[in-house]
Amino acid sequence: MxxxxxxxxxxxxxxxxxxxxxxxxxxxxxxxxxxxxxxxxxxxxxxxxxxxxxxxxxxxxxxxxxxxxxxxxxxxxxxxxxxxxxxxxxxxxxxxxxxxxxxxxxxxxxxxxxxxxxLKTPFDYLSRPFSWGVYKLSQWQDWALHEETSSGLKQKYAEFLDPVAERLKAVAEQVFDIPAHYWTITSMDMSAPNAFATSGYNIAVYHSIFPLAKNQAGMACILGHEMGHVLARHTGQRLSDVIFLNQFALASIPFANSISQNRETQADEIGIYLTALAGYDPSECSRVWDRMTGFGGNLREVVNIFLSTHPTNKARMNVLKHHGNALQEYYSNKPEVLGLGLGYSL
Structure with missing residues (x-):
């Protein structure tokens, strides 16, 4: 009793x-x-x-x-x-x-x-040592497993990525008072098209995702999404879920995956707002996920619910198309816009 x-x-x-x-x-x-x-x-x-x-x-x-x-x-x-x-x-x-x-x-x-x-901010601080280790391990894997990128190719990657990163960091500084130098945005030569963020303002972008970004507006959507994870303190939230939902028992993982999918949707929405504020066409964000679907296919929704921490590409494309349409009036009346920016080419 x-x-x-x-x-x-x-x-x-x-x-x-x-x-x-x-x-x-x-x-x-x-x-x-x-x-x-x-x-x-x-x-x-x-x-x-x-x-x-x-x-x-x-x-x-x-x-x-x-x-x-x-x-x-x-x-x-x-x-x-x-x-x-x-x-x-x-x-x-x-x-x-x-x-x-x-x-x-x-x-x-x-x-x-x-x-x-x-409590997401305290948990975010608690997660930073582990996040820093993950980020450094990824950098070491990139160095150990891949040949060093030629200086000419490095320059092309930088010409495509750096202007986007600088504009997004400037938006974060203006809106959230986060100094631009806080962010560390690194490109890595991993095979699978991906990008990830950790607590502590660290973002890694794989070179293999550049063709799917296709242009600088697409890259702004990808970087904005990763910055969204950092701004919303998602790493800290994941740590609190491990504790409160007893994920070590494994049975709660499908429910934790559902929560994680909602975080990805939240980061997508943050990313499209940052993209528009930075002057890039926000409607490109949905087209990035259309290209992702063409590249890697799309899991069935019912399977995705239990196995994936991310929504399906189709679901993300539809949500971003809705937000992109809602932002068009704002974007079309913005005094200085960049459109799609530079296209990616090697």
Missing amino acids: FYWAKYLSIFSLSLCISILSCFSSAYGNEEVHSLNRDDVIINKLYQVIDRSLIEEFEHNGLASVAGGIVGSMIGISWVGLKTAITIGDASPLFIDFTVRALLSGAALGTLSVVSRTY
Whole structure:
């Protein structure tokens, strides 16, 4: 009886905090009509980056609570796995279909939503040493596995990438007061077309994605997406999910993947706003994912839900097409625009 009361009180406290926070944040999202065009876009950009608690519940609440419950009730016990390997008389699988596990999981799932809203910055700082290690390891792999790029090719890569990076860093400095020199944007000679970001303002872009970017507007969409991960503190949020959703139990991973897919969509939206503010055509962002689909195909939606941390290329293309259309009036009235910028060619 004591355990039931304990976990019921934890869940009730979490729910009360969430409801009170929702009411307190409901007054912070009123539309501001007295702003110029840039300020309207910047205001929307802030809203996308700093979701209120009620918005986080709308996007990820169900997956969070379900993931917390499943992670508490069934999965792999790493202690049991170690015992099974060393002694051989234990099962690595744990199953706990009790009310205590249910309430504990629901409480942890609710707290995960609260932590993603209010504790993402502390978790982001906690994740920085690991993120720095991942970034440096990628640089070492690039150096160890690939021949050094010729000086002529390096120059071509730089002429295509650097102007885009500088414009996006200037936008981040103007809008978020993040000094341009904070960002480290590195190109790497990896085979699979990709880019990634870590906490601490580090971004890596693989040369193999340059042809799919096709032009500097496309590259702005890719870099803007990665900057979106950094600005929204997604690495810190991932760390909090590992803790609250008990991802080490493995059973909650499909629900964690659903949350991760929503983060990718959020980073796409941040990226298209940054692209437009930097002066590049935002409608190109959807075409980047059209080219991605042509290059790598598209997973079936039902398979993608369980296996991937990213939405399907088709889903991303459709969402970005919607945002691109919404931004066209702003972009067409912007005094100085760059259009698609330089095309990529070797």
